[in-house]
Amino acid sequence: MDSKIYNIFIISILFLVIFLSSTPLPIKFFMAAMSIVFFVPKIRSIVFGKKMIQRKIKAAIYTSIIFTLFWLCGITIFYKSLEFENLSLVLFVFFFSLVGNFSYGLSVSILSEFIITKLTSYRVLTSCFVHIGFGLLTYFIFVFELFIFCTSCSIIFFVMDVLLRRKENSPTILQKKMDVAT
Structure with a gap:
């Protein structure tokens, strides 16, 4: 029962973030449509039954943080000084990268996971x-100026997902010592 409440809570928060954002209405509907992946029973059983959703959420958060830090580095390189207005812009970038990564990126990553579960080779590729x-x-979907940012986030999201998957599958030092002892 707790699992169902948790799932409903996560999906509700996702839709709330999408519809309360100040993005144009067609983009909101597109993000909501991509988020409906959570409601498909076959995909939902794959996602919510394992640790995969936790890994994907971590990847989305890490991607937003890394993207914002790269963006902040770019601001400091071009403008040489940080002012309060630039810092508020950093929060703006972080919020919208978080919204994009949780709605569009998370859905695409889950779709990718669903596709590669059927494959035996070339899964990472x-x-x-x-x-x-x-x-x-x-x-083709969004404004051209956002294209570079979205593609950058997708590359970072992929790298973070692969790194988190490898960390999840590799044994810890304590587990290695226990295996040697037995």
């Missing part, structure tokens, strides 16, 4: 193409 392909797809 296929996942890379799906992530970057949907990042490039934003050229």
Whole structure:
């Protein structure tokens, strides 16, 4: 029962963030449509039954933080000084990258995971193409100026997901010592 409440809570928060944002209405509907992946029973059983959703959420958060830090570095390189207005712009960038990563990026990453579970080889390469392909797809969906940012986030999201998956699958030092002892 707690699992169902948790799932409903996560989905409700996701839709709340999408519809309370100040993005144009067509983009909100697109993000909501991508988020409906959570409601498809086959995909939902894959996602919510394992640790994968936690890994994807971590990847989305880390991607937003890393993207914002890269963006902040770019601001400091071009403008040489940080003013309060630039710092508020950093929060703006972080918020919208978080919204984009949780609605569009998370949905694409789950779709990628669903696709690669059927494959036996070239799983990482296929996942890379799906992530970057949907990042490039934003050229046709969103404004051209956002295309570079969306593609950058998709690359960072893919790298973070792969790193977190490897960390999840590799044994810890304590587990290695226990295996040697037995």
